[in-house]
Amino acid sequence: SNMSSSQQQTIPYIYTLPEIEAAVSSPQFATKLIDAIRKGFIAYSRGKFNACPIQTMGAPPMAPFGGDCVNNYSAQTCVKSGYITNSSHYVIKVASGGHPFPANSGLMQLYSQQTGKLETILLDEGLLTELRTAAVGAVAAQMLAPDLKSTSCRIGMLGTGVQARFQLRYLAHVTECRNVVVWGRSKNNTQQFIVDMEKEGWNVHAVDDAQELLDQCNLIVTTTSSREPLLKLNTGSEKAFNRPLHINAIGSDSTGKMELDSDLIAAADLLVADSRVQTRERGEYEEALARGLISLDDVVELGELADQTELHRKNKQDCRFTIFDSSGVAVQDCVIAAMVNEALLSKE
Numbered sequence: 533s534n535m536s537s538s539q540q541q542t543i544p545y546i547y548t549l550p551e552i553e554a555a556v557s558s559p560q561f562a563t564k565l566i567d568a569i570r571k572g573f574i575a576y577s578r579g580k581f582n583a584c585p586i587q588t589m590g591a592p593p594m595a596p597f598g599g600d601c602v603n604n605y606s607a608q609t610c611v612k613s614g615y616i617t618n619s620s621h622y623v624i625k626v627a628s629g630g631h632p633f634p635a636n637s638g639l640m641q642l643y644s645q646q647t648g649k650l651e652t653i654l655l656d657e658g659l660l661t662e663l664r665t666a667a668v669g670a671v672a673a674q675m676l677a678p679d680l681k682s683t684s685c686r687i688g689m690l691g692t693g694v695q696a697r698f699q700l701r702y703l704a705h706v707t708e709c710r711n712v713v714v715w716g717r718s719k720n721n722t723q724q725f726i727v728d729m730e731k732e733g734w735n736v737h738a739v740d741d742a743q744e745l746l747d748q749c750n751l752i753v754t755t756t757s758s759r760e761p762l763l764k765l766n767t768g769s770e771k772a773f774n775r776p777l778h779i780n781a782i783g784s785d786s787t788g789k790m791e792l793d794s795d796l797i798a799a800a801d802l803l804v805a806d807s808r809v810q811t812r813e814r815g816e817y818e819e820a821l822a823r824g825l826i827s828l829d830d831v832v833e834l835g836e837l838a839d840q841t842e843l844h845r846k847n848k849q850d851c852r853f854t855i856f857d858s859s860g861v862a863v864q865d866c867v868i869a870a871m872v873n874e875a876l877l878s879k880e
Contacts, residue, residue, distance in 0.1 A: 577835025
């Protein structure tokens with residue numbers, strides 16, 4: 533052929549889920565990822581991350597996906613992309629999930645910043661999105677959760693799905709606490725969650741009312757795809773809580789999703805978000821901002837918080853009520869894609 537060698541097609545490395553699972557399953561990977569995600573958010577807040585606008589398909593104002601999804605906005609596909617300045621790759625990440633899709637799925641693509649060529653495809657089926665989201669929960673908990681060293685503390689889980697499990701697995705790297713109080717919509721799923729997580733060393737019991745988590749726990753993690761608030765402010769009490777409380781709000785990641793009541797958000801002493809820009813149109817603070825209960829200036833970015841240690845929770849006397857809201861930033865995808873790519877290429 534008269535095709536010169538420079539024009540020959542280079543086929544990217546393609547890694548399947550089992551190969552990726554092998555690379556991410558060690559405890560060392562988890563602790564490295566938590567640290568790398570924290571550094572990624574510092575870079576993000578310092579303007580070193582270049583993020584493209586997020587694409588969400590199957591969400592309002594678009595039509596819902598066809599077939600069984602008619603009038604149902606829970607099945608969505610999200611495309612996040614961007615790159616860290618001066619790093620080797622840029623990343624495009626596709627993640628799909630929500631009822632009635634049979635399961636979450638997705639992949640990550642790594643392109644060279646030098647050549648623009650696609651170098652690696654990670655067919656992770658959404659696993660890396662779950663892990664990078666779990667890692668950010670651990671990062672926020674490290675800075676803000678009360679009683680990380682105490683064995684008597686309780687972690688409240690709102691939701692019983694895949695992400696709820698990964699949140700606990702990653703929290704295990706930053707807290708000694710192993711007591712869990714769980715609320716789930718479905719009795720069966722809650723029961724299964726208890727069985728599975730007790731095998732992993734957690735003491736879990738269920739409550740019938742989500743509101744009980746606010747009364748019983750020091751750290752609450754929400755991972756549902758609810759569109760109406762599940763946790764509300766108990767009115768009548770002057771100070772919302774007379775004990776330290778931190779909420780990691782992980783679930784609501786697109787417009788119109790919410791797990792926390794806006795009055796509960798307005799009662800917080802410190803509001804943290806992964807991205808101030810995204811907070812306007814997606815995530816837990818969306819409605820509170822729209823109602824004027826809080827202003828964007830009240831929201832601290834996670835990457836800023838990492839630098840401002842005076843805002844981290846100090847001790848048992850620090851009785852602040854703090855909230856971290858994660859809507860997911862492409863910097864997390866870049867960080868985990870680069871880590872996994874490096875781990876897999878070193879095996880080649």
